[in-house]
Amino acid sequence: MLFIGPGLIRCFANSRYEAYDAGFDDAFIYDEILVEPQHRKIPMIHAPDEKALAVFTDWKSNPDKVVY
Secondary structure, three states: OOEEOHHHOEEOOOOHHHHHHOOOOOHHHHHHHOOOHHHOOOOOOOOOOHHHHHHHHHHHHOOOOOOO
């Protein structure tokens, strides 16, 4: 769970392991991300896009960014 309040403070109440214990197992997704895309059980396609890349370019040059 993510809480965003004044000053953009981000925190979470439960770990991925506590979520697993409650029946919300995201471990599979975490594990899939480490696998090469062509070998994943969940089909994922990398679709590069110049507009999407521009967002990161803008972010890198933003002097007001909050690094996290």
